[in-house]
Amino acid sequence: MKLQNLIRVAKGKEGIANIRRQSVKEYLRKHYFLYLLLTPSLLLTLIFKYGPMYGAVIAFKDFSPIKGIAGSEWVGFKHFAKFLSSPNFEVIFMNTLKLSLYGLILSFPVPILLALMLNQVRKAGIKKNIQLFLYAPNFISVVVIVGMLFIFLSPTGPVNQFISWFTGEPMMFMSRPEYFRWIYILSDIWTGAGWSSIIYVAALANVDPELHDAANLDGANLMQRIRHIDLPTIRPIMAIVFILAAGGIMSIGFEKAYLMQTAMNLPTSEIIPTYVYKIGLQAGDYAYSSAVGLFNAVINVVLLVTVNFIVKKMNEGEGLY
Numbered sequence: 001m002k003l004q005n006l007i008r009v010a011k012g013k014e015g016i017a018n019i020r021r022q023s024v025k026e027y028l029r030k031h032y033f034l035y036l037l038l039t040p041s042l043l044l045t046l047i048f049k050y051g052p053m054y055g056a057v058i059a060f061k062d063f064s065p066i067k068g069i070a071g072s073e074w075v076g077f078k079h080f081a082k083f084l085s086s087p088n089f090e091v092i093f094m095n096t097l098k099l100s101l102y103g104l105i106l107s108f109p110v111p112i113l114l115a116l117m118l119n120q121v122r123k124a125g126i127k128k129n130i131q132l133f134l135y136a137p138n139f140i141s142v143v144v145i146v147g148m149l150f151i152f153l154s155p156t157g158p159v160n161q162f163i164s165w166f167t168g169e170p171m172m173f174m175s176r177p178e179y180f181r182w183i184y185i186l187s188d189i190w191t192g193a194g195w196s197s198i199i200y201v202a203a204l205a206n207v208d209p210e211l212h213d214a215a216n217l218d219g220a221n222l223m224q225r226i227r228h229i230d231l232p233t234i235r236p237i238m239a240i241v242f243i244l245a246a247g248g249i250m251s252i253g254f255e256k257a258y259l260m261q262t263a264m265n266l267p268t269s270e271i272i273p274t275y276v277y278k279i280g281l282q283a284g285d286y287a288y289s290s291a292v293g294l295f296n297a298v299i300n301v302v303l304l305v306t307v308n309f310i311v312k313k314m315n316e317g318e319g320l321y
Helices: 002-030 032-060 078-085 089-107 109-119 124-139 142-152 158-167 177-196 198-204 209-217 222-247 254-260 272-282 286-314
Strands: none
Touching: 002 032, 032 078, 032 286, 078 089, 078 286, 089 109, 089 177, 089 272, 109 124, 109 177, 109 198, 109 222, 124 177, 142 177, 142 254, 177 198, 177 254, 198 222, 209 222, 222 286, 254 272, 272 286
16 A cells, blocks of 8 residues: 555656646747847856866966966965965955955945935936936046046145145155055045946836825925835845945956056055966966965855855845845
8 A cells, every 4th residue: 555655656746747847848948039049148158257267277286388287287275375374465365355345335335325316306307417427437447547546646636736735745645555445445436336326226216206205295204215215125236236245345356456556555555366467477377376366266255155144134035045
């Protein structure tokens, strides 16, 4: 009797599996064109994102361009130990962490505030002009941005001319290490905050105007409407954006930091991406620089998983995954 029951259960499971396979085939047959459209993106991702991951193997080898990746000798975690024990490790790691962390803390709320303020502008023409003004800096090249910073903040630039009226002497903004982080972060906010606010503006556009009208009738002021209507609407988006930003906290843009570097501000401007560039491409130590870059990537993955876990606990189970 038990054997017959087991056979029935097995047949039932097999039948369910067949139904599922048939339903998947039917779904793919109906929507095959959508997957065809997706194919080029998948191929590009596999070729240019997953394909180069094989090169990360050289972080565990004594890489020689003559012998190639396969022919180079395995050295295990030698390069990682070398980086972790080097006198530059603490300085470079803390510079990268501080620049990223301060940037996240200062820049994350700005797009949200901009979106909330733009949402209060009722005239479409004025709102479009303000948005154009806020989005424009995002399209300026990093090289041009850094060039503007050197011009405006030079000893003879307009900023120092204004300061000289009060102090009698200019401030060496681009050569003093203590100013580097603030210049980097504030210029990042100027160029990117407006563009980053687009996603919040789009979410706020879906808020039913009748909710605000009802709140007005109940006597709610502006701050109460923002707190109880607007912020709950964009909270899921805020959580996802924060998780992604925190997960990439060690991934600072190389170009801007490298362009802003001077011989005088190196104590705070030398970060992991610029260090990898100098060691890998300029000094030719590809294996060591790959190990440093891989170490940075692992830190980012750990931060992404950790922050996602914390946000899900605090945000009623809503997170990145």
